[in-house]
Amino acid sequence: KRILLLGYGHVGKTFREFLSRWSSELDAQIAGVVTRRGIMLGDNPDFRKDIEGGINEALGKVKPDVLVDTSSANYKDGEPSISAYYRCFESGIDVITTNKAPLALNFTAILDKAKKLGRRVGFQGTVMSGTPSINLYRVxxxxxxxxxxxxxxxxxxxxxxxxxxxxxxxxxxxxxxxxxxxxxxxxxxxxxxxxxxxxxxxxxxxxxxxxxxxxxxxxxxxxxxxxxxxxxxxxxxxxxxxxxxxxxxxxxxxxxxxxxxxxxxxxxxxxxxxxxxxxxxxxxxxPGAGSETAAYAAISDLFLFKVMK
Ligand code: 80F
Known part of the structure; x- marks a missing residue:
C-alpha cells in the first residue's frame, strides 16, 4: 500500500516512524508527504520540499492507495481535508484521519459518500487517540x-x-x-x-x-x-x-x-x-493524547483495513 501523509507535525512524524518499524506487518510505506510548505515525494525522516503544491497536486503526483490525514484541525470549514477526502473516494483511495475537524463538521456526508463509493474511513485517532473507542464500536x-x-x-x-x-x-x-x-x-x-x-x-x-x-x-x-x-x-x-x-x-x-x-x-x-x-x-x-498514541490509532486503522479486506 502506498501512503500519502497529509501533515507532518508531532503525530505525522511518529506515524512515519511506526510505519517504518512495522511496514512488513502492515504491508505499507510512505510514498509522499504534503504539508503547508509543499510536497515531498517518497520517504525521508526530515521533510524536504521536492515540488510546490498542496494536497490536490500531491494526490495527482503520488497516486496513493491510502491518504493519512494528520494535519491540524481547521474548524472553519474542514478544508483542505474534506475536499481531499471526496476526491480520494472518487479515485478509489481510502482515508485514515486523526484530524477531527472534517468529521466533527460533516460526519454523515463524509461517511455516506465513502460508503456509496465503496471506500473505507478509519477515524480511531479522532477520539481517545490509540485507545479503541471508535474501533470498539466495530466489535x-x-x-x-x-x-x-x-x-x-x-x-x-x-x-x-x-x-x-x-x-x-x-x-x-x-x-x-x-x-x-x-x-x-x-x-x-x-x-x-x-x-x-x-x-x-x-x-x-x-x-x-x-x-x-x-x-x-x-x-x-x-x-x-x-x-x-x-x-x-x-x-x-x-x-x-x-x-x-x-x-x-x-x-x-x-x-x-x-x-x-x-x-x-x-x-x-x-x-x-x-x-x-x-x-x-x-x-x-x-491515553487520550500524545503523538505516540495518536499515531498508533492511525496504525491500528491501517491494520484493520488489511485484516478486514
Ligand atoms: P502539529 O501542529 O504538530 O502538525 C500539524 C501538521 O499539519 C503540520 O505539519 C502542518 O504543516 C500541517 N498542515 C496544517 N494545515 C495544512 C494544510 N492546509 N495543508 C497541508 N498541511 C497542513 O499537530 P499534531 O499534534 O501532529 O496533530 C495532528 C492532528 O492530529 C491534529 O488534527 C490533532 O487535532 C490530531 N490529534 C492530535 C492529538 C495529540 O495528542 C490527539 C488526537 C488527535 O485530548 C487532547 O488533549 C487533544 N488535544 C489531543 S488529541 N497530539
Missing amino acids: LPVAKVRRIRGILNGTTNFILTMMYNGVSFDEALMEAKRKGYAEEDPTLDLNGFDAAAKLTILTNWMLNRNVKLGQFPFKGIEGISMQSIEDAKKRGLKMKLIAYADDKEIKVSPMEVNKDDPFFSIDGVDNSLEVTNEVQSVTIRG
Whole structure:
C-alpha cells in the first residue's frame, strides 16, 4: 500500500516512524508527504520540499492507495481535508484521519459518500487517540447504544489532575504543551470545544444521529479556580470534564465526581469512555493524547483495513 501523509507535525512524524518499524506487518510505506510548505515525494525522516503544491497536486503526483490525514484541525470549514477526502473516494483511495475537524463538521456526508463509493474511513485517532473507542464500536455492533459518557480530552484532564495536586493552571498548561498533548490552538482544549468535537463524532457514530458542532452546549475548564478544586477535594470529590449523550441530551461540562464513579481514578492524560447498549455496559480507559498514541490509532486503522479486506 502506498501512503500519502497529509501533515507532518508531532503525530505525522511518529506515524512515519511506526510505519517504518512495522511496514512488513502492515504491508505499507510512505510514498509522499504534503504539508503547508509543499510536497515531498517518497520517504525521508526530515521533510524536504521536492515540488510546490498542496494536497490536490500531491494526490495527482503520488497516486496513493491510502491518504493519512494528520494535519491540524481547521474548524472553519474542514478544508483542505474534506475536499481531499471526496476526491480520494472518487479515485478509489481510502482515508485514515486523526484530524477531527472534517468529521466533527460533516460526519454523515463524509461517511455516506465513502460508503456509496465503496471506500473505507478509519477515524480511531479522532477520539481517545490509540485507545479503541471508535474501533470498539466495530466489535459491539447491532445492539442499540443507549448512552455514552466519557472523559475525552487529554489536555484538560492532565491540567485538572495537576491542579488537584497543587500545581497552578498556567504551569500545568505549559507542561501539557511541552508534552505535545495540546492542540495547535490550546483554547480549543480549554473551552471544551475539542471534547465537543469528539462527542459529536461519537454520538453520530454510536447513537446513529446526525448532530453538528454547535447544536449542543459545551463548557470547558477555563473558569475553574484552584480554590474550587481544593474545596471539592475537601469534600472527597474531583473535578472532571465530562462528555455525555443519550436520546434526550448531549453536553460537555465540568462536573464533580465521587470515589464510586469509575471516572474518579482517571488521572493525567488518560481518557475513559463508558458505552451502554441494549445488552451491556463497557468501560475503557487509556491515553487520550500524545503523538505516540495518536499515531498508533492511525496504525491500528491501517491494520484493520488489511485484516478486514
Ligand atoms: P502539529 O501542529 O504538530 O502538525 C500539524 C501538521 O499539519 C503540520 O505539519 C502542518 O504543516 C500541517 N498542515 C496544517 N494545515 C495544512 C494544510 N492546509 N495543508 C497541508 N498541511 C497542513 O499537530 P499534531 O499534534 O501532529 O496533530 C495532528 C492532528 O492530529 C491534529 O488534527 C490533532 O487535532 C490530531 N490529534 C492530535 C492529538 C495529540 O495528542 C490527539 C488526537 C488527535 O485530548 C487532547 O488533549 C487533544 N488535544 C489531543 S488529541 N497530539
